[in-house]
Amino acid sequence: MRSAKRGSVQRIGVVLVLCLLVSGCVEGSVSTTSGDDGTPTVPAGCREVPAAVSSEKVTLLTDLAEAFNATDPTFDGQCVAITIYRVASGRAAKLLAEGWPTDGSAPPPALWSPASSAWGALVNHRLELAGNDPIANDSQRIMLTPLVLAMPKPMAEALGWPEADIGWSDILALAQDPEGWGAFGHPEWGPFRLGKTNPNFSTSGLSATIATFYAATGKTAGLTLDDVGSASVGAFVRGVESATVHYGDTTLTFLDNMLKEDLAGRPLSYASAAAVEEVSIIAYNRGDPADTGAEDLTPPTVPLVAIYPKEGTVFSDNPAFVLDAPWVDEISRQAAEAFRSFVVDDPEIQARVLEFGFRPGNPAVAVSDPISPANGLNPSQPETELQMPEPAVLAALVDGWETYRKTARVIMVIDVSGSMGDLGGEGFSKLDLAKQAVAASLDQFKPEDEVGLWVFSTNLDGDRDYLELVPPAPLQQTESQIRQSVDGLIADGGTGLYDSTQAAVQTVRDGFDQTKINAVILLTDGKCDDDPPGCELDPLLRFLSSSERDVVRVFPVAYGADANIPELQAIADATSARLYKATDPLTIEEVFEQVVSNF
Amino acid sequence: MRNWRPALIAAAVGGIILLTGYLIERTPDEGVTPSTNADSSSEAVLACPATLRPACNALAAELGTTVRSFQAGRDPGPGTVVIAPAADLPANLEIGEVAARSPIAIAVWQDREGVLKTHCGGTVHLTCLSFAYGEAWRDLGGLESWGSLKLGLADPTVSEAGLAAWQAVAGSAVPPGLGVGLRLISEDDAGLMADLLLFGTARADVVVTTEVAIAGQLENAPGRGGRLVVWYPDPAPWVTYVVGTSGGKGTDDLMAGILSGNLQSRLGALGLRPARGEATELPEALGVPGVALPAPDESERAALLDAWNGLR
Numbered sequence: 001m002r003s004a005k006r007g008s009v010q011r012i013g014v015v016l017v018l019c020l021l022v023s024g025c026v027e028g029s030v031s032t033t034s035g036d037d038g039t040p041t042v043p044a045g046c047r048e049v050p051a052a053v054s055s056e057k058v059t060l061l062t063d064l065a066e067a068f069n070a071t072d073p074t075f076d077g078q079c080v081a082i083t084i085y086r087v088a089s090g091r092a093a094k095l096l097a098e099g100w101p102t103d104g105s106a107p108p109p110a111l112w113s114p115a116s117s118a119w120g121a122l123v124n125h126r127l128e129l130a131g132n133d134p135i136a137n138d139s140q141r142i143m144l145t146p147l148v149l150a151m152p153k154p155m156a157e158a159l160g161w162p163e164a165d166i167g168w169s170d171i172l173a174l175a176q177d178p179e180g181w182g183a184f185g186h187p188e189w190g191p192f193r194l195g196k197t198n199p200n201f202s203t204s205g206l207s208a209t210i211a212t213f214y215a216a217t218g219k220t221a222g223l224t225l226d227d228v229g230s231a232s233v234g235a236f237v238r239g240v241e242s243a244t245v246h247y248g249d250t251t252l253t254f255l256d257n258m259l260k261e262d263l264a265g266r267p268l269s270y271a272s273a274a275a276v277e278e279v280s281i282i283a284y285n286r287g288d289p290a291d292t293g294a295e296d297l298t299p300p301t302v303p304l305v306a307i308y309p310k311e312g313t314v315f316s317d318n319p320a321f322v323l324d325a326p327w328v329d330e331i332s333r334q335a336a337e338a339f340r341s342f343v344v345d346d347p348e349i350q351a352r353v354l355e356f357g358f359r360p361g362n363p364a365v366a367v368s369d370p371i372s373p374a375n376g377l378n379p380s381q382p383e384t385e386l387q388m389p390e391p392a393v394l395a396a397l398v399d400g401w402e403t404y405r406k407t408a409r410v411i412m413v414i415d416v417s418g419s420m421g422d423l424g425g426e427g428f429s430k431l432d433l434a435k436q437a438v439a440a441s442l443d444q445f446k447p448e449d450e451v452g453l454w455v456f457s458t459n460l461d462g463d464r465d466y467l468e469l470v471p472p473a474p475l476q477q478t479e480s481q482i483r484q485s486v487d488g489l490i491a492d493g494g495t496g497l498y499d500s501t502q503a504a505v506q507t508v509r510d511g512f513d514q515t516k517i518n519a520v521i522l523l524t525d526g527k528c529d530d531d532p533p534g535c536e537l538d539p540l541l542r543f544l545s546s547s548e549r550d551v552v553r554v555f556p557v558a559y560g561a562d563a564n565i566p567e568l569q570a571i572a573d574a575t576s577a578r579l580y581k582a583t584d585p586l587t588i589e590e591v592f593e594q595v596v597s598n599f
Numbered sequence: 600m601r602n603w604r605p606a607l608i609a610a611a612v613g614g615i616i617l618l619t620g621y622l623i624e625r626t627p628d629e630g631v632t633p634s635t636n637a638d639s640s641s642e643a644v645l646a647c648p649a650t651l652r653p654a655c656n657a658l659a660a661e662l663g664t665t666v667r668s669f670q671a672g673r674d675p676g677p678g679t680v681v682i683a684p685a686a687d688l689p690a691n692l693e694i695g696e697v698a699a700r701s702p703i704a705i706a707v708w709q710d711r712e713g714v715l716k717t718h719c720g721g722t723v724h725l726t727c728l729s730f731a732y733g734e735a736w737r738d739l740g741g742l743e744s745w746g747s748l749k750l751g752l753a754d755p756t757v758s759e760a761g762l763a764a765w766q767a768v769a770g771s772a773v774p775p776g777l778g779v780g781l782r783l784i785s786e787d788d789a790g791l792m793a794d795l796l797l798f799g800t801a802r803a804d805v806v807v808t809t810e811v812a813i814a815g816q817l818e819n820a821p822g823r824g825g826r827l828v829v830w831y832p833d834p835a836p837w838v839t840y841v842v843g844t845s846g847g848k849g850t851d852d853l854m855a856g857i858l859s860g861n862l863q864s865r866l867g868a869l870g871l872r873p874a875r876g877e878a879t880e881l882p883e884a885l886g887v888p889g890v891a892l893p894a895p896d897e898s899e900r901a902a903l904l905d906a907w908n909g910l911r
Contacts, residue, residue, distance in 0.1 A: 144797060165744050220746060221782060310744060315798065363796035366822025380824065384746035385801040387782065 040083030043069075047080045049335040052087040052109035054203075056279070057142065057318060059293070060356050061113070064349065068342045073335060080335040082111070089114035089203060096135065096323075097126035110332040111340065113142060113320045115203045118388050120321055125391050139319035140344045143358035146382050147207040147313045148306040150281050151273040152258075153376065156305045158184040162378070167310035168215035168240060171273070175243035181272070190549065194240070195254035195274030198247040198597040199398050200444075205247070207314040208275035209401050210394075212240050214386045215311040221387035228396045238404040243272075246517045246553055247405070248578065249597045251276040255289035257576040259300055267302035269548060270576045277316055278377060281306055282357035282370045291356070305376030312384035318361065320344070402446055408599035409450040409516040411472055412438060413504045414489065415524040417457040419562065421491035424585030430525055430560055431491045433585050437592035438486050438523075444596040447476035450516070453485055456500035457493030458530065465496020465530060466503055472511070497528035498540045501571065505544060505552045512550040517599055519553040522571070523592075527564035537567055544574035553577040555595050560585050643849035645857075646675040647682050649789035650760065650812045651840065654699075654869035655682060661865075662856045671758065671787075678847030680854050684759035688843040695842040697874040698857050699866050701760075701811040702837045702888035703767045705830040706795070711748075711804045712828040714741040723830040725767060728805065732780025736804075748776075751783030751803035753791045755907050760788035763836035764807045765903055766895055770836075773906050781910070788812035799824030809838050810885060814870025817884050833889025840871075 042048045053061050065082040073080050085106035087095075092114060095101070100108040114120065117139065124134035149171070151161070158181070159166050159174075174183070174192040181189035197205030214220060216236035217227045227233055248254070254274040261270040281304045283289055287297035320343065322328070322336045343349060350362040359367050359379075367379040389397060414434060424430035438453075445451055452472030460467040469485040470478050504520045512518055528535035544554060554575045556568035559582050572579040578598075582591040645662070646669035647655035659666045669675055671687035681688060682698050707715060707723060718739045719727035728750075736745035752768065753761030768774065783803040785791035792812045795803050796819055806813075813829055820827045842857055844850040856862065858874070867878030870885065895903060 141797060146801075221779060312746065312801075315801070317797075359797070361797065363793050363816060363819045363823055366819075367824075368822070380799070382801045383744050385782070385798055 040081075040085070042081045042083060043079065045079060047078050047331060047335070048083050048107070049080050049111070049332045049339070050083050050085055050107045050109045051111035051113065051336070051339070052085050052092050052106055053111075053113040054089045054092075054115045054318075055086050056115065056277075056291075057113065057356070057358075058084060058086045059291075060353065061142075061343070064343050064352075065339065067349075068339050073338060075331045075334045075338075078331050080331065082335065082339045085109070089116065089119045090201075093119045093123050093126075096123045096325075097130075100327075108325065108327045110323060110325075110328045111320055111336040112136065112323055113318060115316045115318060116207075116314075117141075117317050117319045118394075120319060121388075122391065133324070135323045135325045136321045137324055139321045140340055141361035142318045142320050142343055143353040143356075143361045144315050144317050145277045145279040145358050146308065146315050146385075147204060147211065147275060148278050148281070148308055148382075149273045150255075150276045150284070150304040151307055152268055152302045153305050154302065155181070155186075155189065155268065155272055156307060158186055159307075161305060161307060162373075165310040166307045168212050169311070171243065172236060172239045174272075176239050189268050189272070192243050192272045193245045193270070194243040195251070195258075195271040195276075196241075196244050196247065197251055197254075197275070198249060199401055201249035201594070201597045202251065203316060204251050204276055206398070207316070209237075209397060210389065211275075211309060211311065211313055211386060212237050213397050213400070215309065218311075220312045220384050223387075223389045223393050223397070225393055225396050228393060228400050234400065234404055237400065241401075241405045242515065244406045244517070245271050246519065246577070246598045249594045251280060252290055253578045255280060255284050256578075258304075259284065259287065259289055260573060261576060262300040262302055263298060267300065273307070278306055278359075278371070279357035281377060282375050285375055303376055306378065306381075308378065308381035308383070310383075312386040313382045314386050314388070318358070405446075407448050407450070407516045408445065408519065409472055409508065409511070409513055410519045410521060410599060411452040411454055411504045411508055412521045413454045413456060413466070413500060413523070414438065414486075415457070415495060415497075415526065415559070416455045416489050416491050417493050417495045417524075417526060418491055419495075419526050419560075422560075424560070424588075426586065429491065430585045430588075431489060433588050434523060434559065434592075435486050435489060437589040439483055440589055441592045441596045442475065442479055442482065444593065445475050445599065447474060449475050449599060451475045451478055451482065453478075453482045454500070454504055455489060456496055457491075458496045459493065464499075464503075465494075465534075466500035468507075472508070494529045495524065495526040496530045496534065497522075497524055497526075498537070499530065499534050501554065502540055502543055505554060505575075508552045509547065509550055512552070514550075517553070518550070519555060519577070519598065521555050521557065521595055522568075523557040523559055524563060524568070525560040526562055527567065537570060541570055541574045544571065551575055553598070555580065555598060557582060557588075557591060557595055559588060643678050643680055643844075643847060643853040645682065645853065646679045648687070648787065650787065650809065650815065651682055651699075651871075652789075653815050654811065654866070654871050657865075657869055658857065658862060661862060662853060664853060674845070677845055678850060679844060680850050680857070681843045682840050682857065683843065684838055685841045685843070686759045688841070692843040692845050695844070695854055696858055697839050698842045699811075699840045699871040699874060700837050701809040701840070701871060702891070703763050703807060703832060703835045704810040704813055704885075704888065705805060705807050705832065706792075706813045706827045707805050707830065708800055708824065709826040709828050711736075711741065711745070711800070712830075714739055715805075723828075725807070725832045729768070729772075729774035731776070732774050733776030733778070734780075745800065745804070748780055748805065749782040749800075749803045750777070750780050751785070751791055751795055751806035751808075752781060753785050753788045753808055756904060758787040760809045760812065760838050761786075762895075762900065762903060763809070763838050764788075765907055766836045766892070766899075767832050768807050769903070769906055769910075770892075770895075773910060777910060789815070792816040796820060796823040807832075810872075810888065811870045814882060814885060817882065827884075829884055829886065831886060831888045834892045835889035836894070837872075837888075837891045839894075 062084045069081045120136035177183045180191035199206040199209040216233040283291040285303045287299040320340045347364045350360040350365040371379045420431040424433040450472040453470040456466040555577045557580045569579045582588040645659050645666045655666045674689045715723045737743040755762040755765035788808040842854045863873040868880040872878045
């Protein structure tokens with residue numbers, strides 16, 4: 001449990017804690033991005049020079065690597081080819097600090113481009129603590145994007161946008177106003193709702209958390225441990241967090257849900273604002289939150305605009321490090337430097353980053369369209385950048401967030417149908433792997449979170465397909481009971497999915513608590529096979545979406561190859577939540593961790 | 600204070616572009632003939648730090664050679680002539696004459712400059728700024744949304760340019776608000792100016808650095824947050840750039856070409872001051888620099904670095 005209770009015990013060192021807490025130590029996976037089979041292609045006789053890059057620039061850098069490789073680059077007579085691998089910033093930081101495996105799906109990189117320079121400092125700090133030389137020393141910025149508050153335009157205008165200076169203090173006031181948007185003449189918009197990702201998983205979430213702590217102090221630099229621990233700062237942060245819809249590992253969840261609600265005719269119902277990078281607003285307003293580049297998109301009826309917090313904000317500066325690592329020989333180093341120069345130094349190539357919605361990393365290239373008022377953005381903003389806190393302060397800040405974040409009230413509903421007894425991998429059944437994942441995920445909750453455990457198959461309790469093993473209560477009371485119950489689960493019976501889902505949601509709804517994130521986690525490996533009419537989806541969806549105010553979010557986990565993804569997606573959409581997929585059962589622990597990041 | 604001259608960059612930008620392009624495109628038979636044999640000098644190459652790269656590109660075109668990057672302290676290899684501060688040259692290089700100079704100057708975003716000029720009594724000078732770092736802009740007469748006055752410097756422990764700027768800012772005393780106001784620190788003056796443009800006023804309102812580094816980004820500034828205005832402290836530290844080489848074919852001729860009267864007279868157009876005498880053809884945004892302060896001796900250098908480390 002990442003609580004104060006266990007945090008101090010688990011802390012091995014400031015930076016190790018950071019890596020455990022901050023982001024992608026558990027985020028995403030190493031994957032390749034080009035080639036027919038997903039593996040980058042290297043011409044025969046050429047040396048592969050791998051580059052590990054964070055997801056937002058994979059498409060851009062893959063294109064540019066192809067263009068660079070087409071010039072037949074040669075160093076000391078050796079032909080080279082740059083290959084691009086998608087590796088989440090935090091995960092790459094962990095691998096670089098602890099030793100990059102040579103048998104992973106991405107080879108040790110010569111070039112590393114995380115979302116923020118902070119990751120490079122983190123790696124170096126960890127290496128130095130371990131008595132090793134720093135490796136992330138030589139960098140150039142590829143592109144930049146600031147963290148902003150993305151807000152539907154009418155709501156922003158109600159706050160005085162674009163003339164007024166708006167910031168986190170205004171968000172706090174709005175979040176704590178019992179009238180909600182009524183205080184601004186729009187009671188129909190309900191309470192203020194904030195989309196903000198989990199700083200343990202997301203760079204945006206970390207940046208937003210840093211910004212709220214700074215806003216609470218009135219400082220723009222030099223945040224201290226005393227600041228982080230101060231009661232008034234805690235009250236401010238807790239107040240902002242109280243408006244959070246839910247958390248999560250990626251801002252895409254919020255943007256996807258906002259767009260779905262908009263296209264369904266409810267543009268202002270899901271979230272009043274989301275803390276995202278500026279680049280995300282451009283993609284959203286195009287109708288393409290995931291920035292797939294697809295055509296034939298439907299833009300939202302209500303666009304988002306950027307609020308650059310008046311207290312200051314944080315940039316994602318996308319550095320490209322040529323690593324001073326033992327596995328980077330002279331030829332690889334030269335090739336990596338040449339590729340970086342190719343990307344950064346040529347103004348024509350740098351102009352391409354604008355196409356992706358980023359601010360160019362070459363100062364000779366002007367910030368221009370699409371970073372423009374037409375997209376709700378202001379290229380002259382932000383006026384103040386917040387200084388990145390020292391690592392120890394950063395660690396304390398994330399610890400503090402764990403204390404101040406909005407509390408959750410969750411029922412985990414686990415499928416124990418017969419098929420869960422099938423082999424999942426490495427000699428374990430799917431249920432065995434799920435049990436491990438559920439048990440591990442309990443460490444992500446805080447003691448005050450209310451967590452319950454249900455199971456379902458068919459006829460577990462008379463005609464009922466579900467069984468309440470542990471009713472939702474503060475985890476400090478239920479944890480051992482949940483662990484014991486999980487340990488004893490066995491697989492048998494069918495998949496009474498819909499009535500179990502409805503009953504769990506009804507239970508959470510009956511005890512709905514406005515001060516908490518009210519949710520159900522639904523893990524299933526199959527599709528509903530209950531007796532008729534138990535498997536009619538539409539009535540369930542109507543039930544799930546029947547409450548606009550007291551929304552219980554349902555986060556389904558499609559587990560294994562046979563899960564019915566379309567129906568689970570519909571369940572997630574009905575409550576503006578998110579579907580998670582663990583098609584390979586061996587990934588369930590990682591996926592479940594992402595699910596629980598919503599709390 | 601004297602010899603300062605505020606200069607809006609607008610008109611200057613064109614000057615640099617045109618003159619640089621002019622120098623690059625001119626051929627020797629148009630009259631710009633270095634005092635060297637072009638064939639032999641072409642066998643040696645020029646190496647320059649990032650700050651001087653634009654100027655070196657133009658010089659190399661004149662001299663019929665190419666340019667490579669030079670990093671402080673690293674041996675550029677045989678057959679290379681380096682133009683850099685003497686302290687940045689590796690020990691194995693033979694240090695030649697001064698090739699160019701650059702005074703320390705102040706670059707301010709134009710909207711901030713207007714406020715500072717009023718606040719400081721009509722001029723922007725370091726004495727006035729020393730009491731303004733970290734202060735709220737609203738208290739200086741600016742907008743509340745600008746936050747506090749933020750300064751940018753190159754790291755004096757890494758580069759000579761950084762040390763010279765630090766001497767200008769803190770030579771007599773470390774300004775009281777610098778602990779809060781110093782918000783942009785880059786490894787060298789080229790990096791400082793790049794960061795200033797990339798992050799705009801979010802990271803720094805004012806930088807103190809070499810005139811040549813400022814000149815290299817003047818034309819880019821309007822596309823990255825606004826125009827920059829240049830002011831000069833008086834007296835001011837100057838950075839001198841020497842030629843250095845470890846020898847090799849053509850290096851003597853290349854050095855002679857760099858020091859030739861013809862090329863020296865054209866440095867002004869590239870944002871540099873000649874080794875001796877006044878610069879001509881300077882971009883309009885650049886003005887009359889302050890009288891040169893003597894370079895700090897060893898004890899003064901140590902004191903400056905101690906002050907810096909104390910601040911950090």
